[in-house]
Amino acid sequence: MNDFFDPTLPDVATLKARAKTRIPKFAFDYLEGGCHEEIGLQRNRSDIQAVQLRSRLLQQFDKSDMSVELFGHKYDAPFGIAPIGLQGLMWPKAPEILAKAAADLNVPYILSTVSSASLENIAEISEGKAWYQLYNPTDQKIREDLLSRIKHAGYKVLVVTVDVPTFGYRPRDMKNGLAMPPKMTVSNIVQMLSRPNWLMATALAGKPEMQTLKPYMPKNMPTDQLAAFMNKTVMGRVDIEGLKPIRDFWKGPLVIKGLINQEDVEAAITLGADAVVMSNHGARQLDVGESPVVPLQKAAEKYAKNIKIFMDSGLRSGTNIASALACGADFTFLGRPFVYGVGALGNKGGIHTINCLKIQLEQVMNQLGCANVADLSTFLVKD
Numbered sequence: 019m020n021d022f023f024d025p026t027l028p029d030v031a032t033l034k035a036r037a038k039t040r041i042p043k044f045a046f047d048y049l050e051g052g053c054h055e056e057i058g059l060q061r062n063r064s065d066i067q068a069v070q071l072r073s074r075l076l077q078q079f080d081k082s083d084m085s086v087e088l089f090g091h092k093y094d095a096p097f098g099i100a101p102i103g104l105q106g107l108m109w110p111k112a113p114e115i116l117a118k119a120a121a122d123l124n125v126p127y128i129l130s131t132v133s134s135a136s137l138e139n140i141a142e143i144s145e146g147k148a149w150y151q152l153y154n155p156t157d158q159k160i161r162e163d164l165l166s167r168i169k170h171a172g173y174k175v176l177v178v179t180v181d182v183p184t185f186g187y188r189p190r191d192m193k194n195g196l197a198m199p200p201k202m203t204v205s206n207i208v209q210m211l212s213r214p215n216w217l218m219a220t221a222l223a224g225k226p227e228m229q230t231l232k233p234y235m236p237k238n239m240p241t242d243q244l245a246a247f248m249n250k251t252v253m254g255r256v257d258i259e260g261l262k263p264i265r266d267f268w269k270g271p272l273v274i275k276g277l278i279n280q281e282d283v284e285a286a287i288t289l290g291a292d293a294v295v296m297s298n299h300g301a302r303q304l305d306v307g308e309s310p311v312v313p314l315q316k317a318a319e320k321y322a323k324n325i326k327i328f329m330d331s332g333l334r335s336g337t338n339i340a341s342a343l344a345c346g347a348d349f350t351f352l353g354r355p356f357v358y359g360v361g362a363l364g365n366k367g368g369i370h371t372i373n374c375l376k377i378q379l380e381q382v383m384n385q386l387g388c389a390n391v392a393d394l395s396t397f398l399v400k401d
Contacts, residue, residue, distance in 0.1 A: 020369060022366050023373045024370055029374070033359050033371065036361070037357070037359075041108055041213060042212070045104075046108070049102070052188070053187050053188050054189070056301070061309045063334070065309040066311055069344065069398070071341065072397055072398075075387060082384050083391070084379060088126075088293075088326065093125055095123075095125050096349055097350045097351065097379075100128055100330045100351035102356075102357060105134055106226035112360045113134060114143055116356055117144045117148050118143050119367075120144065121148070126147070126351075127147070128148070128351070129148050132228055132230075132231065134228065135230075136229035136230050137230045139229070141171035141173060146173075150177065152164070153253045154180075157252075160251060175273060176273065177273040177295070178256065180276045181277075182276070184249075258288075265289055265290055273328070275295035276297050276299055277295065278296060278307065278308055278313050279313060280313070280316055292325065294325060295330055296310040297310055298310060299331065300331050300353060310329050311341075314346055318346025326349070328347060330350065333352045339378075340382045343391055
């Protein structure tokens with residue numbers, strides 16, 4: 019099934035449209051939504067779409083190579099699956115489906131701390147190839163235990179997210195009364211009943227819960243207290259001092275995710291981080307914040323020789339991936355498109371979406387006459 023590709027679903031927009039008909043509204047809103055007025059979502063898309071590349075048609079060219087080496091491993095494509103919380107709410111077993119697809123097609127999958135799958139299960143499914151995303155726990159005992167579990171499970175790369183000092187103000191989720199598992203309101207029940215494929219798959223998989231964090235949660239905790247627990251115990255502001263104990267403990271590659279300015283990139287370099295992800299959390303935290311495209315270019319120009327620079331937020335196609343790489347990213351990550359894929363196609367959704375993006379990116383590189391991912395920056399149209 020590794021070469022599965024459904025030509026009737028040739029792009030992320032089509033996957034999204036189909037997924038919307040199969041996922042209950044409260045879950046789809048969580049996936050799709052931003053914060054406040056959702057202006058940041060539009061900015062992420064318009065800024066990456068404004069990037070232009072210029073082809074070279076008469077030079078000698080054989081074929082393109084999309085492979086990229088990171089942390090001693092050679093990946094088959096310059097993109098991976100970004101961490102998304104509550105994936106199993108949006109589609110049952112989504113983390114397991116995507117982790118397996120990523121391992122089979124040799125791209126990185128990053129498991130979220132607030133995933134519906136346990137870190138131990140994903141480590142086994144991915145055969146030790148998955149990366150782990152950490153929300154730095156404010157409780158020291160939880161942090162130490164969680165880091166020990168990550169290390170013991172065999173994760174090689176740790177990604178620490180630092181751009182969630184507060185919960186995003188997300189009107190869609192407020193209106194829907196989003197919880198994990200979902201609240202049984204009349205509206206939510208009607209939405210679930212209107213999505214029989216989702217409902218049947220959920221019945222077979224069992225109710226979605228935050229499996230990795232479950233050992234740290236009070237038993238029988240009411241769902242309306244979940245946000246307060248998360249904010250007090252598992253999430254919170256992460257400054258450079260908060261990162262130092264993690265860097266001291268974690269001997270493998272360390273990635274700092276959620277940076278948007280040069281000063282923070284410089285601080286990450288001083289800390290001894292191996293990579294940063296230029297990201298605005300998919301425009302889910304600060305509606306008036308910058309999109310990553312321009313900050314990426316500035317950071318790459320200044321610090322590319324000192325640290326690996328990745329990017330996520332707003333990427334939806336192979337063209338967008340090529341644009342981000344041309345702007346200076348060493349690697350890219352996408353989140354929503356992969357959940358659209360699973361929502362649209364179930365177990366085949368991960369494989370299809372990876373292959374779809376690879377086909378698109380290969381066409382762009384061949385059209386440009388670009389032999390290697392590292393050369394994409396030479397095709398960037400600059401002002």
